[in-house]
Amino acid sequence: MLTSPEAVAAILGMALVTMAIKASGFLLADRLPRDGFAAAWLRHIPGAVLAALVAPAVVTGGVAEAIAAAATAAVFIVSKNLFAAMATGVATVYVVRLLVAG
Amino acid sequence: MTDIAASPDSRMDQFLAGARACVPVAISVAAYGLVWGVLARGAGLSLFEVIMMSALVFAGSAQFVALDLWTTAPAALPIGALVLAALIVNLRYLLLTATLRPLYPAKGLLGGAFSMYLVTDENWAMTVAAMARGQGSVAFLMGGGALAWMAWMxxxxxxxxxxxAIDDPARWGLDFAFTATFLALLxxxxxxxxxLVPWLVAALAAIVTSWLVEGSWHILVGGVVGSLVGAFLETRKNAHKS
Known part of the structure; x- marks a missing residue:
C-alpha cells in the first residue's frame, strides 16, 4: 500500500512542529536585545551546545572513545585540520574497539 | 560578517564551501541514513512514507524515535505521540537557530525563518565555527544543509x-565521526x-542529564546551562571593569 491518511497526518505533523521550532529560535533571536546579557548569552550558546554534544559521548562511551577523543584533539591542535582530526578519531575508535573486544 | 550577498559568484562559492566543509560529517550522516532506511523498512513504512518523512521532517534523531512508535496498521498509528516526540527531540533547535540570526540581514525575516528548514546539527556546527572566525554566510549554511539533505535522503x-544487509555503523567506528568532528570544532x-568554565559546566550538565533521561535532552540542558553561565560571568566581568 502506498500510504494511509493517518500516516500522512503523522508525517505532516512531525514536519510542521520541527519546522516551527527551527523557525522560532531564529525569530526569537530577533526579539532579544543586541547587547548586554542576552547578546552575551547568544554568543556563548555554540560552545556550550558543542560541549554538551561531545561530553556524554566521550565520558559514557568507554576506553575506545576516551582514547579516540584524546587522539582527535591532539591531531586537531597540531594540524588545525578538521578532516584529519575526524579520520584519526574514527580510525582510533575502530582499532581500539578491535583490540579491546579481541 | 563579510558582505557575500554582493555577487552571485561569491554566493555560489560560499554554497560550495559550505558543502565541502560538511563532508566529514556527511559521511556519518550517510552511515546513519543507511541504518534508518533499513529500520524504516523493518518498521513497515512504505517507500512513499520514507521519502515523505525524510524530505519533510529531515531530522535524524526524531526520525529514529518515530520508528519506535510506528505501527503498520493505520488505525493504530499514534499520531499525537509521533508529533509530540518530534517536538521534544527537536527542541534543541531553538538554541541552534537563534545563534544563526546574525548571518541574516535585518529585513526579510520570513525567508530566513523558512531557510531554517535546512539547518541540521552538522551544518549549524560548521557555520558557527566559520562565524567564530569572522566568516560564514547564509549560502555557506545552505550549502552544508543541501549536502546533508542529499546524503540523508x-x-x-x-x-x-x-x-x-547493512552493518551497524559502530562496527566501523563511524558513530564516532560526529563526536570527533564536533570535538575538533569546539x-x-x-x-x-x-x-573554560561555561564549557565545563555545559559538559557536566550534559553528562548528568544523559544519565538521568534518554534522548537528546542533554544537548538542550547542557547548552542552556553552559551558555547562561558564560553570559553571567561575562556580564559580571564587564560590570567590574566599568
Whole structure:
C-alpha cells in the first residue's frame, strides 16, 4: 500500500512542529536585545551546545572513545585540520574497539 | 560578517564551501541514513512514507524515535505521540537557530525563518565555527544543509532498498565521526580562558542529564546551562571593569 491518511497526518505533523521550532529560535533571536546579557548569552550558546554534544559521548562511551577523543584533539591542535582530526578519531575508535573486544 | 550577498559568484562559492566543509560529517550522516532506511523498512513504512518523512521532517534523531512508535496498521498509528516526540527531540533547535540570526540581514525575516528548514546539527556546527572566525554566510549554511539533505535522503533510500544487509555503523567506528568532528570544532572555537568554565559546566550538565533521561535532552540542558553561565560571568566581568 502506498500510504494511509493517518500516516500522512503523522508525517505532516512531525514536519510542521520541527519546522516551527527551527523557525522560532531564529525569530526569537530577533526579539532579544543586541547587547548586554542576552547578546552575551547568544554568543556563548555554540560552545556550550558543542560541549554538551561531545561530553556524554566521550565520558559514557568507554576506553575506545576516551582514547579516540584524546587522539582527535591532539591531531586537531597540531594540524588545525578538521578532516584529519575526524579520520584519526574514527580510525582510533575502530582499532581500539578491535583490540579491546579481541 | 563579510558582505557575500554582493555577487552571485561569491554566493555560489560560499554554497560550495559550505558543502565541502560538511563532508566529514556527511559521511556519518550517510552511515546513519543507511541504518534508518533499513529500520524504516523493518518498521513497515512504505517507500512513499520514507521519502515523505525524510524530505519533510529531515531530522535524524526524531526520525529514529518515530520508528519506535510506528505501527503498520493505520488505525493504530499514534499520531499525537509521533508529533509530540518530534517536538521534544527537536527542541534543541531553538538554541541552534537563534545563534544563526546574525548571518541574516535585518529585513526579510520570513525567508530566513523558512531557510531554517535546512539547518541540521552538522551544518549549524560548521557555520558557527566559520562565524567564530569572522566568516560564514547564509549560502555557506545552505550549502552544508543541501549536502546533508542529499546524503540523508539518498542513503535512506539505499538502506530501504537493501533491507537488512547493512552493518551497524559502530562496527566501523563511524558513530564516532560526529563526536570527533564536533570535538575538533569546539577546540577551534576556543577564544581564551573565559570559555573554560561555561564549557565545563555545559559538559557536566550534559553528562548528568544523559544519565538521568534518554534522548537528546542533554544537548538542550547542557547548552542552556553552559551558555547562561558564560553570559553571567561575562556580564559580571564587564560590570567590574566599568
Amino acid at each position: 539518498c542513503t535512506n533510500l539505499v538502506g530501504y532498498g537493501l533491507g537488512s 577546540l577551534g572555537m576556543w577564544k581564551g580562558r573565559g570559555d
